[in-house]
Amino acid sequence: MINRILDFIRPNKFSDTGQEVQELMKTIDKQRLPRHIAIIMDGNGRWAQKQGLPRAFGHRAGVESLRDIIKLCCELKIQILTVYAFSTENWKRPREEINVLMDLLVEYLKKEIQELCKNGVRINPIGRLGELPRPALDALSAAVKLSSDNNGLILNLALNYGGRTEIIDAIRAIATDVETGRLKAGQINNDTVAAHLYTAGQPDPDLLIRPSGDFRISNFLLWQLAYTEFWLTSTLWPDFRRIHLLRAMVDFQRRERRFGGLKDE
Ligand code: FPP
Secondary structure (H helix, E strand, O other), rough: OHHHHHHHOOOOOOOOOOHHHHHHHHHHHHHHHHOEEEEOOHHHHHHHHHHOOHHHHHHHHHHHHHHHHHHHHHOOOOOOOEEEEOOOOHHHHHHHHHHHHHHHHHHOOOOOOHHHHHOEEEEEEEEEHOOOOHHHHHHHHHHHHHHOOOOOOOOEEEEEOOOOHHHOOOOHHHHHHOOOOOOOOOOOOOOHHHHHOOOOOOOOOOOOOOOOOOOOOOOOOOOOOOOEEEOOOOOOOOOEHHHHHHHHHHHHHHHOOOOOOOOOO
């Protein structure tokens, strides 16, 4: 009887998340990890609201989640992590919230850069960066410079990023190549477009994670996600920890990726 009551109270088989993390670490096949993981860090506002706190607290708590996820990616030697930190549409938010997000970015980069470098992380901001406020730009250039020789995890920080804007920027660059005679219109193919995106040279994400229960792509990596596996959870980003990423990876490894083809016989 007591066990049945305990089973009901426990959210899953393991009462201790530490124990589940260990089990999942043993379960995942280290040879078949996703090379590139993308995350829409959503739910900060709702998390804060649930605790009766201003939205800024949710964003601050979201930084803790990011820290834990980066650490796990480094431990597992994941090649690329792309996180959606500020979209081209986020400028519609109240000025105070935009300021909080920009200040958090500067604080994060200044406080974490040493630890990131110690773990071999290379900071790679993507988006229309020129439109960011000066202090954010300065902190980003310093972080890029300090981490440029690192050869561990590439951390794509999507800032003032929009998938459509990225495609427009690529089209403009390709059109210039055509205008100046460097390229013929008929030669444009998948590789041409990919080579003009902010993620040029990187493999497309294998796994996209969206926390907080929404089922939207929200203008994120529109070209690159063509054959990415999605993993959605109702957990809000500030509650998202390595255990969730490990669950996502185990699930990812059970999937059959056909890229529009047929199952290998
Ligand atoms: C979406 O949640 C989240 C954002 C717009 C910002 C994400 C930023 C962080 C996690 C801060 C840390 C990032 C860096 C790089 C320091 P939301 O505010 O839309 O949440 P809601 O949908 O619940 O309102």
